Amino acid sequence: MGRFVYDFTEGHRGQADLLGGKGAGLAEMTRMGLPVPPGFTITTEACRFYLASGREPHALADEITVHLAALEERMGRRLGDARDPLLLSVRSGGRYSMPGMMDTILDLGLNDDTVTGLARTTGRERAAWDSYRRLVQMYGSTVMGVDGSCFDTELDRARRAAGTDSDLGLDAAALRRLTVAFQAIVREHTGLDFPQDPREQLRGAVRAVFDSWRGERARIYRRREGIPENLGTAVNVQAMVFGNLGPDSGTGVAFTRNPATGRRGAWGDYLSDAQGEDVVAGIRDAVPLSELAALLPDCHSALLAHLNTLENHYRDLCDVEFTVERGRLWILQTRVGKRTAAAAFRIAVQLVEEKVITWDEALLRVTGDQLAQLMFPRFAGTTGGAPLAHGIPASPGAAVGVVVFTSAEAVRRAAAGEHTVLVRPETTPDDLPGMIAAQAVLTSRGGKTSHAAVVARGMGKVCVCGAEGISVDVAARRFTTAGGTVVAEGEVISVDGTAGRVHLGALPLVPSPVTAYFTGGTVPEEARELIDAVDRLLTHADQVGRLLVRANADTPEDARRARAFGALGIGLCRTEHMFLGERRRLVEALILAENDDARESALAALLPLQRQDFTEILQAMDGLAVTIRLIDPPLHEFLPDRTELSVRIATERAQGRAVDPHDEQLLAAVNRMHEENPMLGLRGVRLALVVPGLVAMQVRAAAEAVLACRAAGGDPHAEIMVPLVDTVEELRLVRTEIERVLRETDEDLDVPIGTMIELPRAALTADRIATAADFFSFGTNDLTQTTWGFSRDDVEGAFFTRYLEQGVFRVSPFETLDLDGVGRLVELAVREGRQTRPGLVTGVCGEHGGDPASVRFFHRAGLDYVSCSPYRVPVARLEAGRAAVGTGTDL
Numbered sequence: 001m002g003r004f005v006y007d008f009t010e011g012h013r014g015q016a017d018l019l020g021g022k023g024a025g026l027a028e029m030t031r032m033g034l035p036v037p038p039g040f041t042i043t044t045e046a047c048r049f050y051l052a053s054g055r056e057p058h059a060l061a062d063e064i065t066v067h068l069a070a071l072e073e074r075m076g077r078r079l080g081d082a083r084d085p086l087l088l089s090v091r092s093g094g095r096y097s098m099p100g101m102m103d104t105i106l107d108l109g110l111n112d113d114t115v116t117g118l119a120r121t122t123g124r125e126r127a128a129w130d131s132y133r134r135l136v137q138m139y140g141s142t143v144m145g146v147d148g149s150c151f152d153t154e155l156d157r158a159r160r161a162a163g164t165d166s167d168l169g170l171d172a173a174a175l176r177r178l179t180v181a182f183q184a185i186v187r188e189h190t191g192l193d194f195p196q197d198p199r200e201q202l203r204g205a206v207r208a209v210f211d212s213w214r215g216e217r218a219r220i221y222r223r224r225e226g227i228p229e230n231l232g233t234a235v236n237v238q239a240m241v242f243g244n245l246g247p248d249s250g251t252g253v254a255f256t257r258n259p260a261t262g263r264r265g266a267w268g269d270y271l272s273d274a275q276g277e278d279v280v281a282g283i284r285d286a287v288p289l290s291e292l293a294a295l296l297p298d299c300h301s302a303l304l305a306h307l308n309t310l311e312n313h314y315r316d317l318c319d320v321e322f323t324v325e326r327g328r329l330w331i332l333q334t335r336v337g338k339r340t341a342a343a344a345f346r347i348a349v350q351l352v353e354e355k356v357i358t359w360d361e362a363l364l365r366v367t368g369d370q371l372a373q374l375m376f377p378r379f380a381g382t383t384g385g386a387p388l389a390h391g392i393p394a395s396p397g398a399a400v401g402v403v404v405f406t407s408a409e410a411v412r413r414a415a416a417g418e419h420t421v422l423v424r425p426e427t428t429p430d431d432l433p434g435m436i437a438a439q440a441v442l443t444s445r446g447g448k449t450s451h452a453a454v455v456a457r458g459m460g461k462v463c464v465c466g467a468e469g470i471s472v473d474v475a476a477r478r479f480t481t482a483g484g485t486v487v488a489e490g491e492v493i494s495v496d497g498t499a500g501r502v503h504l505g506a507l508p509l510v511p512s513p514v515t516a517y518f519t520g521g522t523v524p525e526e527a528r529e530l531i532d533a534v535d536r537l538l539t540h541a542d543q544v545g546r547l548l549v550r551a552n553a554d555t556p557e558d559a560r561r562a563r564a565f566g567a568l569g570i571g572l573c574r575t576e577h578m579f580l581g582e583r584r585r586l587v588e589a590l591i592l593a594e595n596d597d598a599r600e601s602a603l604a605a606l607l608p609l610q611r612q613d614f615t616e617i618l619q620a621m622d623g624l625a626v627t628i629r630l631i632d633p634p635l636h637e638f639l640p641d642r643t644e645l646s647v648r649i650a651t652e653r654a655q656g657r658a659v660d661p662h663d664e665q666l667l668a669a670v671n672r673m674h675e676e677n678p679m680l681g682l683r684g685v686r687l688a689l690v691v692p693g694l695v696a697m698q699v700r701a702a703a704e705a706v707l708a709c710r711a712a713g714g715d716p717h718a719e720i721m722v723p724l725v726d727t728v729e730e731l732r733l734v735r736t737e738i739e740r741v742l743r744e745t746d747e748d749l750d751v752p753i754g755t756m757i758e759l760p761r762a763a764l765t766a767d768r769i770a771t772a773a774d775f776f777s778f779g780t781n782d783l784t785q786t787t788w789g790f791s792r793d794d795v796e797g798a799f800f801t802r803y804l805e806q807g808v809f810r811v812s813p814f815e816t817l818d819l820d821g822v823g824r825l826v827e828l829a830v831r832e833g834r835q836t837r838p839g840l841v842t843g844v845c846g847e848h849g850g851d852p853a854s855v856r857f858f859h860r861a862g863l864d865y866v867s868c869s870p871y872r873v874p875v876a877r878l879e880a881g882r883a884a885v886g887t888g889t890d891l
Contacts, residue, residue, distance in 0.1 A: 002045070003043070003063065004042060004043050004045060004046040004057055004059060004060045004063050005040055005041070005042055005043070005046075005060070005063040005064060005066075005067050006018075006019060006023075006027070006040060006041050006043065007038075007039075007040045007067060007070065008023075008026050008027050008030040008036065008038060008039055008040060008041070008238075009027070009030055009031070009038075010027065011023065011024060011026075011027030011028075011041065012024065012027055012028055012031060013025065013027070013028040013314075015027070016095050017044065017095055017231075018043050018044060018045065018234075019041045019043060019044075019093075019234050020041070020044060020092075020093035020094050020095060020233060020234030020236070021093060021094065021095060021096065021097055021335055022091060022092075022093030022234070022236055022333055022335065023041035023093050023234045023236050025333060025334045025335050026039070026041070026236060026238070026333065027041070028313075028334075029310075029331055029334055032309065032313065034306055034309070034310075034331050035306075035328075035329060035330050035331055036330070036331055036332075037238050037239040037240070037241050037330055037332065038071055038074050038075065038238070038239055039071060039088075039236060039237050039238030039239055040064075040067040040068075040071065040236075040237055041093075041234050041235065041236050041237070042060070042064070042206060042234060042235040042236075042237070043234055044094070044095065044231060044232040044233060044234050045232070046060055046210075046235075047209075047210045047213060047232035047233050047234065047235075048230065048231075048232040050207075050210045051210065051213065051214065051232060056206075056207070061203075064202070064206075064237075067237075068202075068237075071086070071237075071239060072086055075239050079109050079198045079199065079202075080109060080111075080114065080197070080198040080199070081114070081117065082113040082114055082116065082117045083117045083120075083121075084117055084121050085109055085110070085114035085117050085118055085198075086109060086239065086240075087107050087108060087109040087110060087114075087118070087131070087239075087240035088108040088109055088202065088237055088238065088239065088240060089104060089105065089106050089107075089108065089236075089237075089238045089239075089240055090104070090105045090108055090202070090205040090206070090209065090235065090236070090237055090238075091104045091105075091209075091235070091236045091238070091333075092209045092212060092233045092234070092235065092236075093233060093234045093235070093236050094213070094227075094231060094232070094233040094234065095231050096227055096231075097335060097338065103138065103141075103142050104138070105135070105138045105139055105142060105143070105205050105208075106131070106134055106135065106138060106240065106275055107131040107132065107134055107135040107240060107275075108135060108139070108198065108201050108202060108205060108240075109198040109201065109202075109240075110128075110131060110132045110135050110198075111195075111196040111197075111198065112196060113196075114198070115128050115129060115131075115132045115179075116128075118131065118132075122242065122245055124245050124246065125172040126171060126172040126175060127242065127244050127245050127246075128172075129172050129175035129176045129178075129179060130167070130170075130175050130244055130275075131242070131244065131275070132175075132179050133175055133178045133179040133182055134275065136179055136182040136183055136186065136194055137151045137155075137182055139194070139195075139201065139204070139205070140182065140185065140186045140189075140190075140194065142208055142212075143204045143205055143207075143208040144186060144189075144190050144192065144194075144204075145189075145190065146185060146186055146189045146190065147189070150185050150189065151182055151185060154178065154181050154182065154185060155167075155178065158170060158174055158177070158178045158181075161174070162174050168273065182194075202237070205235075206235050206237075209233060209235045210232075210233070210235070212233070213232055213233050219805075226810050226811050226816075228810070229807055238332070241323050241325045241330045241332075242275070242323070242325050243271075243273070243274050243275050243323040243324060243325060244273055244274055244275045245273070245325060245326055246273055246326070247272055247273060247295075248296065248324070248326050248327045249272070249273055249323075249324050249325050249326055249327075250270055250271055250272040250273060250274055250295075250296075250323070250324050251270075251271055251274050251275060251321075251322070251323045251324070252268055252269055252270035252271060252286070252289065252292070252321075252322055252323075252324075253268050253269055253319070253320070253321055253322075254266055254267070254268035254289055254303060254307060254319075254320045254321075254322060255267045255268055255317060255318070255319055255320070255337050256307045256308070256310065256311040256317055256318045256320075256337070257311075257317050257343075257347055257350075258343065259317060259319070259337050259338065259339040259340065259343055260339075260340050260342075260343060261340075261342065261343055261346070262339070262340075262342060262343035262344070262345070262346030262347045262350065262529075263346075264350065266289055266303075266304055266307050267289060268288075268289040268320075269286035269287065269288065269289060270286055270287055270288075270289055270291065270292045270295075271286040271287070272287075272295065275323075289303075296324060296327060298327070299324050299327065299328075299329045302329050303322060303329060306320070306329075306331060307320060310334055312356075314334075314336055315351065315356050315357055315361075316336045316337075316347075316351070316365065317336065317337040317339055317343075317347055318334050318335070318336060318337055319334065319335050319336070319337030319338070320333065320334045321333040321334075341366075341370035341371070341373040341374050342374060342530050344365060344366045344367075344370050345366055345370070345371075345374070345530060345533040345534055345537060346529055346530060346533050347365070348362040348363075348365040348366050348533065348537065349362060349532070349533040349536055349537065351365075359537075359540045360540075360544065360885040360886070362537060362540070363537060363540060363541055363544075363878070363881050363882050363885055364882060364885065364886055366537060366878070367852060367878075367879075367882075368852035368855070368875035368876070368878050368879040368882075369852055369875075371514075371534070371874055371875050371878050372396065372872070372875050373396065373498070374512060374514040374530070374534065375512050375514050375515045375518075375871065375874065376396045376397030376398070376462075376497070376498065376512055376515070377397050377398050377399070377509050377510060377511050377512050377515075378397065378398045378496075378498060378509070378510055378512075379398045379494065379496055379507045379508065379509060379510070380507070380508040380509065380510045385503070387501040387502055387503050388470075388481050388485060388487070388493065388502045388503060388504050389464075389467045389469045389470045389481055389482070389501075389502045390467065390469065390500055390501055390502075391442070391443075391464040391465055391466050391467030391468070391469075391500050391501075391502070392446075392453075392464065392465045392466040392467075392500055393464060393496075393497055393498055393499060393500035394446075394452065394453035394456065394463040394464060394465040394466075394497065394500075395441075395453060395456040395461060395462055395463035395497045396462070396497045396498040397461075397462040397497045397498065397512075398462060398494070398495070398496050398497065398498070398507070398509055398510075399419070399421065399439035399440035399461075399462040399494070399495050399497070399509075400419060400421075400439065400492065400493070400494045400495075400506045400507060400509060401418070401419035401420040401421040401438065401439045401440060401492065401493070401495075402418055402419070402420050402421070402489075402490050402491065402492050402493075403420075403421055403423050403479070403487055403488070403489055403490065403491050403492075403493055404420045404421070404422055404423070404434070404438070404489055405422075405423055405424070405472070405474045405477050405478075405489055406434065406474070407422070407431045407432070407433050407434025407435070407437075408433075408434070409434070409489070410422045410433075410434035410435075410437040410438045411433050411434060411437045413437075414437035414438070415437075419439045420437065420438045420439060421438060421439060421440045421441070421442055421493055421495055422434045422435060422437075422438040422440070422441050422442070423441075423442045423443075423472055423479055424441070424442075424443050424444075424452070424472065424474070425443060425444050425445055425472045425474070426443050426444075426445045426446050426452060426793070427441065427443060427446075427452040427455070431452075432455065432577065432580055433580070433581060435452075435455055435456065435459065435461060436459065438461065439461070439462065439495075440456075440461060440462035440463065440464075440495040440497065441456050441461060441462070441463045441464075441465075442463075442464050442465075442467060442470075442493075442495055442502060443463075443464075443465045443466065443467065443472075444466070444467050444468060444470050444471065444472045444479070445465070445466060445468075446465040446466050446793065446796065452465050453465050456497075459558075459869070459871075462495050462496075462497035463495075463497050464495055464496070464497055464500050464501070464502060466796075467502065469481060469482035470482070470502075477489040485504070487504065491504070492504075492505055492506050493505070494506060494507040513527035513530065513531060514527075514530070514531065514534055517531045517534070517535070518564055518565050518566075518874065519561070519564050519565075520564065537878065538566070538874060538877055538878060538881075540881060541877055541878045541880060541881025541882065542566070542877060542881065543881075544881050544884045544885055545877065545880035545881040545883070545884050546859065546880070546883075546884050547855065547858060547859050547863065547864070547865060547866055547876075547880040547883065547884075548568045548569070548843075548864060548865035548866075548880075549566065549567060549568060549865065549866055549867075549868070549873055549876045549877045549880060550562075550567055550568060550569040550570055550571035550572075550625070550627075550843070550845075550865050550866070550867040551565070551567035551569075551570055551571065551867060551868065551869065551870045551873050552570070552571060552572040552573075552574075552845060552849075552867050552868060552869050552870075553567075553570050553572075553573060553617070553870060554573055554574045554575075554577040554578070555577070555613075555617070556613075556616035556617050556619070556620050558870055559616075559617045559620035559621050559626075560620045561870045561871075562621075562870035562873055563620060563621065563624075565870050565871065565873040565874050566873055566874060566877055567624075567870065567873045568624055568865075569621060569624040569625040569626065569627075569717075569865075570617070570621055570624070570625070570626040570627060570867070571625075571627050571777060571843050571844075571845045571849070571865060571866070571867020572627060572629055572721075572777070572845035572867050573614075573617060573626055573627060573628045573629060574629055574632070575610065575628060575629060575630060575631050575698060576631050576632060576633050576637075578609070578610055578613050579606075579631070583606070583609060586602055586605050586606050586609075587602075587606075588666065589601070589602040589605070590602035590603065590606070590691075590694075591669050592665050592666070592669055596692075599692065599693060600693065603693045603694070603696075603697040606697060606701075607697050607700060607701050608701075610697070610698060610701035610702075611700075611701040611702075611704050611705050611708075612705075613701075614626075614628065614701055614702050614705035614706075614718070615705040615708050615709060618705055618706065618709045618714070618716040618717075618718060619709055619712075619714060619716075621717075622709070622714045622715055622716065623715045623717070624717060625717045625718075625719055626716070626717060626718050626719065627719040627720075627721050627754075627775075627777065627845070627867075628698075628702050628718060628719065628720055628721065629721045629723055629756065629845075630685075630688060630695060630698055630699075630720065630721065630722055630723060630734075631687060631694065631698065632683055632684050632687075632723040632724065633683055634681055634682055634683045634687075640666055640670065642667075642670045642671070645663060645666060645667050645670060646667060648663065649663055649664065649667060680786075683723075683724060684722075684723040684724025684725070684756075685722050685723060685724050685725050685726075685730045685731070685734055686724065686730075688722065688734045688737070689730065689733060689734065695734060695737050695738065695741075696737060696740075696741050699720060699737075699738050699741040699742065700741050700744075700745060702718050702720065702751070703718075703741065703742055703745035703746065703749055703751065704745060705718070706718050706749065706751070707745070707746055707749075718751050719751060719752045719753075719754065719774075719775065720738055720751055720752070720753050720754075721753075721754050721755060721756055721775075721777055722734050722735070722738075722753070722754070722755045722756070723755070723756045723758070723779070724756065724758060724759065724782070725755045725756070725757075725759070725762055725769060726759055726761050726762060727761070727762075727765065727768075727769075728765065728768045728769045728771060728772050731755050731769060731772045731773060732772045735753050735772055738751075738753055739753070752774035752775055752841075753773070753774055754773045754774050754775035754776060754777060754841075755769060755772075755773050755775075755776065755777075756776075756777050756778070756779040756782075756845070757769075757776050757777070757778050757779065757783065757826075757829050758778070758779030758780075758781075758782035758783045758786070758846075759782070759783065759786050760783070760786055760787055760825060762829070763783070763825035763826070763828060763829040764825070764828070764829075766828065766829035766830075766832045766833040766836075767832040767833065767835060767836045768836070769833070770832075770833040770834075770836040770837040770840055771836055771837070773833075773837070773840070774840075774841070775840065775841040775842065775843070776829060776830070776833055776840060776841070776842045776843070777842075777843045777844065777845045777867070778826055778829070778842070778843070778844040778845070778846065778863075779845060779846050780817060780822060780826075780844055780846030780847070780848040780849075780854075781814065781846040781847055781848075782846075783822055783825065783826075783846070784813050784814055784817075784818060784822050784846075787818070787821050787822050787825065788813060788818070788821070788822075790813075792814055796812070796814070800812055814847070815851060816848070816851050816853045816854055817848045817851070817853075817854040817857055819857060823857055823861070826844075826858075826861055826863075827861050829842075830842050830861055830862055830863065841864050841865075842862070842863045842864055843863055843864055843865040843866060843867060844858055844863060844865075844866050844867065845867040847868065847869070849866035849867045849868035849872075849876060850866070850868030850869060850872030850873075850875055850876050852875065852879045855876050855879040855880060855883060856879060856882070856883040859880065859883035859884065860883070866880070
């Protein structure tokens, strides 16, 4: 094994994997000559060894001893010296900044003897006892596992006894008594005395940092952020400097720019006569950083100079923690600072304008996720009280509306000008009109990629799914929360799709100026700088990106919206959505047709409707490709529910009434077409081969739409896509039929014919399928389901949460593409398809086409385009540009 401990003078910023982000920052500042209290870092390798074996590496103790001796020599003090003690701070610090790790321990090395020495050397008895009680409190809770509220209760009691509401109101005697009380709390709750040996304190603190990597808070945060479980954390041991030595001392946090708005100039807080964690903990009100200029002008000037040095060095917004000890400034930590999405875009462009970074680098300073955050409305502030329910934040944004429980009611109220929230146990394609009409969707079942989630995201609707704490009673038109609150139809609720929360009543909404910019709405003056930054970065992304971005759009309105968002075509136009609503009766007629004449009559009725849809979509996308997917879902989805129909007929008979013959015909058809697993049944290309005339009708409608657009002076580009192909023979049979219809319509029509690759066998035989395909489009939703053997709608709520907790997934494979399995199938199909047909156009039309991480993979895999819902087009455009210039650095 290598070394496990590095002095701050030995490392640099490029060693974040080994020293953690905090340790690498301390080492870099030390190299730069900034005033950093000396110390050393225990590496992440030591942590990984401990987590794997349950013990520290044998060499670790000796290495710590050597580095501690060097630190004592440098500081002129010794750990545990009762006359003039060296005190230490111990902090965790992983590769990524990660809330949930062990809280900082300050003043390590104090005990019943050294507290007297600290009081003598500082001349501040009160500060010494304040530091000692802090150590017992911090160490007792973070290392020894005492409930922190026990210390808080005792501290409140001490304040009341002293007649003060602030720690500053406690004198030395009160703090001495409080320290003794804290030690008694430790003894009572652990059966152990607070350790008096400073080296034992250090060993315990190091182990506690290692153990905190496995803590529940840290694990939850890693799951949410997709941080690998095996990285481990470093431990930073640093000489203490004291901000609690009077009015010429203090502590603060500073940013080189405002991390909330991106505004230029130093920004932060300062707290006089306080120690390191007090600003973050908020135990007293801090003052703006600017007030430090009046309190300690020399320190303020020095701090501004250091902030400028750090920002120029890191070429980015920096987050700095500092302490002033009796008029002397110390820099305790720096890192590239976290920021809001709006600040990220503003700062990236500012740094380009200041000639600090290039446009390519600026692209790597923002993310598609941040752009998505900027595009959705949100609730103002944190009002609203306790939420009614929590669920899965499936589609971000904020919406307010009256509760409705049926699609028809949502449509009716929307027509009357009301905003609604559609509440369902789960949604189906039948709910599409209601989802379009509603402002938000709330379901008690389902996950981030359930029907409700996928469709809502595609339409830019707010959605919270899987709110299992509510019980939805559609018949009674109400839902009941876990706490017993009953919400009836017509009551107003607020749905926060970003946080996954539902509130009773109307919370105030703040619209998104970025979405207004895309759609031609009014942009408030205060958002102009942000809009300019978004526009300039997206423009550069379009210039450097190789992947084209198309949209999934099924209606003319969707197509126009997609074009406004910058889509360069439609990669998926789903024709089955054109058969819903009033047109369902025509599909019913097709299914119930008992002879060729009846079938031809039904198809003839559908033809002009489908042709008009295609014509309007092609007009909206004039000059750009529109990929039309032939009907995909099983036909029984267009028929009434089997159980409901059976119950209705049985009820009619039981009550002695005549049964509608049409209902009996429908039930017979439903029973005839019933499948145990419809996802793997009669759908996709199989329908094209089994239902006579269906493909011909759809292709003829598309061809006639192209001719109509040409006649009107347009430049239409239609493509025909055959879904769910398993073998090249299927595609050849359907292609023959498609080409026959195209020739009959017009000999000059040049309409590419391709297929969706959405089954593993299709990917594995792509070399053969490519002989009959002009293009491939990967349907990654179904490809993920069939590769994993998961039914998306069934399994997310059943066990995905458990899988995430146990580390089977880092993220749902329906949110971000599974690179090891599904990704390899995509790469293989692209490679072997192009070996057969050089220049084969390949794209993706599943929801992964708008996922930032997946877009970067599709770029590496060599695809030509991605297609996603209209509202995710700007996100995909940005990520396509980022993929072309590099992977970026982690903030």
